[in-house]
Amino acid sequence: MLTILMEMMILQFTDVTYKVVIKGMTSTREKDILNGITGCVNPGEVLALMGPSGSGKTTLLNLLGGRLNQSSNLGGSVTYNDQPYSKSLKSRIGFVTQDDVLFPHLTVRETLTYAALLRLPSSLTREEKTKRAIDVIQELGLERCQDTIIGGSFVRGVSGGERKRVSIGNEIIINPSLLFLDEPTSGLDSTTALRIVQMLQEIAEAGKTVITTIHQPSSRLFHKFDKLVLLGKGSLLYFGKASEVMAYFSSIGCNPLLAMNPAEFLLDLANGNINDVSVPSELEDKVHVGNGEAETRNCECIFNQYLVEAYETRVAKREKKKLLAPIPLDEEVKLKVSSPKRLWGATWWEQYTILYCRGIKERRHDYFSWLRITQVVSTATILGLLWWQSDTSSPKGLQAGLLFFIAVFWGFFPVFTAIFTFPQERAVLSKERSADMYRLSAYFMARTTSDLPLDLVLPVLFLLVVYFMAGLKMGAGPFFLTMITVFLCIVAAQGLGLAIGASLMDMKKATTLASVTVMTFMLAGGFFVNRIPVFISWIRYMSFNYHTYKLLLKVQYEHRMPVIGGTRIDSGLEEVCALVAMVFGYRLLAYISLRMMKLQSGA
CATH class of the missing domain: 3.40.50.300 (P-loop containing nucleotide triphosphate hydrolases)
Known part of the structure; x- marks a missing residue:
């Protein structure tokens, strides 16, 4: 052993x-x-x-x-x-x-x-x-x-x-x-x-x-x-x-008047409950069971004060010293105890890999539950039937509405999954960090990256259903570019959910803020409103729905028309950079929020 x-x-x-x-x-x-x-x-x-x-x-x-x-x-x-x-x-x-x-x-x-x-x-x-x-x-x-x-x-x-x-x-x-x-x-x-x-x-x-x-x-x-x-x-x-x-x-002078569990008797004493307890003669005139709440509370205070004073005065100092007498210790042991150095059980990389594997094992059940799979496949099937083999040869037959819905769905879905991440794991994080099991940075990296392979499976299943049913642009290139665009949207939206959850650490507040934010981003996404007033036009550029929608339009219709529904199709570099900035920016905000929590100090 x-x-x-x-x-x-x-x-x-x-x-x-x-x-x-x-x-x-x-x-x-x-x-x-x-x-x-x-x-x-x-x-x-x-x-x-x-x-x-x-x-x-x-x-x-x-x-x-x-x-x-x-x-x-x-x-x-x-x-x-x-x-x-x-x-x-x-x-x-x-x-x-x-x-x-x-x-x-x-x-x-x-x-x-x-x-x-x-x-x-x-x-x-x-x-x-x-x-x-x-x-x-x-x-x-x-x-x-x-x-x-x-x-x-x-x-x-x-x-x-x-x-x-x-x-x-x-x-x-x-x-x-x-x-x-x-x-x-x-x-x-x-x-x-x-x-x-x-x-x-x-x-x-x-x-x-x-x-x-x-x-x-x-x-x-x-x-x-x-x-x-x-x-x-x-x-x-x-x-x-x-x-x-x-x-x-x-x-x-305190004895139980009935045969009872010693622990029950002691708790009665500590509570000031003297119903079934004999009281010392010097307290008989001061404490008695009364009907009024104030009288009962006064009785409890007097009895509690008596017990405190009795312990201080009647327990001999010699006995207290005997109980507190230290056992001689080796000086080397004392030095080890006083060492200020924190001892980690694993290197940063080992902590990351262990937490990464644990994260995948724990969350694969939620990600691949029949309820979630049914939700994604049902939505994809309904979309495929509504846009069944659309005619894209004319402006009326364009699937701009479908592409916008894909951008919204895969922006909405990850946000409301990710906002619960840190509030739900707060108790575990607090307990494990208090024991110095790992560095916060290792936990955060493992927690945010272990979701990535899981996040890729359902979007692929979704696109396999809707892409060919709706008759989107055929070819391996357009399909994989669409997949990458959707994946970028998911990771960016997930970052927003993590940041909201980590900064508020309250599920109700986080859900409310996320609902308002996602609705604002959807409305500013370029499909419902084409001309946004200048003083709030910045909202559009913060919307991952907007950038995802523009990229999807570029993949599907780049060589057909330069403007679709008021949205101009350009090189796509700006949209990619914006999504990548959101992927890292929101996660940085989430990490800073976790660092500011008073869980336990540590690197």
Whole structure:
């Protein structure tokens, strides 16, 4: 079995605070999300971050995982082997998000293999990386479904528990020193959730440090954790061994009045719910269950303040020091942790080729779906029948309307396919870039070029149907020139869609803007309006429909007449240059928009 070097990692966090700025209509205020959180987790331990919704546990997890380390609203210290966070740590940290962000049409084996090729050290060969993916499949018990696609909302695939194990496999494939998980049991049944937590135990026992948020675990799950951080309204209510938490709260006068799950009892405390909880004698006159909302809220605040103060005053400093006592570390290990150098698992070209292959495998299902093929073939057939063997010997028989429709159809179609590209992949891009799986430039080039061979198939099928049915100019030369012109139009239109999608990153807004833009370009395309007022004539030259239409007219009627329907046929060089400029210009705009997104810094 292939082994990957893994170093022990001690995570300590002391007096951590975090604030967010809330801007209102008339004023701006700061809201405290975390208030002085302190704790420590060592190799071989599983630390659970618990608390009700809105208590700050996911914020704390992101902060400890280095995802909020550059925020100006962050206070306190977080150290890894007694050193601050550095970019080199990304290659030693695994972070499993709450939502399983995976490509639906890739199989389990393909998903893990691509992760291995991109994330494992460049010192390993391709065969060794592939072998590591197979090993992880076996470790996670995914052999039965390794050739099954992941699936999604509209695509049937593996089960929810298997999806979660694949998400964890994506992270443990690099044999991380630190593994963070956000609600790994969310949405799973109790048996599947128990298997996931048992797997986390096994991962920790292998020498890794595991930190996970968990909302309301069953009693069986709760007893699997080594340490516990309990948060209430952003404050620390308890940090210590999970097995000692009930004894601690009993010592400060808080006991369950009913036999209940310890996790349920702790969440009641964190929420300020005292219905089934005994309260200390000093609080009996201050807190009691009332009917009014204001009275209930006041009771919760008083009880929460009592728990915070109790932890600060009654937990001996000696005990806190014992929990936070650092383990002596080799100086060489400290130097490795503090190294500022970012470590890529593959060269730029390797990243590009891997992402290119992954892109084709993932999107070929959408491109060649029966719905899309039927749409293209049906449209081509209808056009062929409407312009069946048109007589081109006279001006009345010219297929100018058909050529304009081709220019519009293959301008409209790619735009509304491409605008969803980056908004739909934003979650994947954010997750993978946060882990430094690849450079943004490699992803962008692979994403935009992997569509090109797929984009060529349907237009060829379209033209094979409509070209000969409509009786367009016969000959290999005119046919291939028509094909090249349509392909240029597609790539230019696709660039516009990518630019709109990347700049807005919102599907509704992008669709609205694209609709207005495409309609404007179509109207200025040279078929409906021949004389455009001077002050808006520039729109025509920005329209890929206009340039495509002129090129198609040139290919079909260059030797018959110099002007068709008010559109002059010239050399075509200007139109080709304009389309090529759009191909690169729109893509450059899309790339700049992605760079400006606050995903994660990186070249």
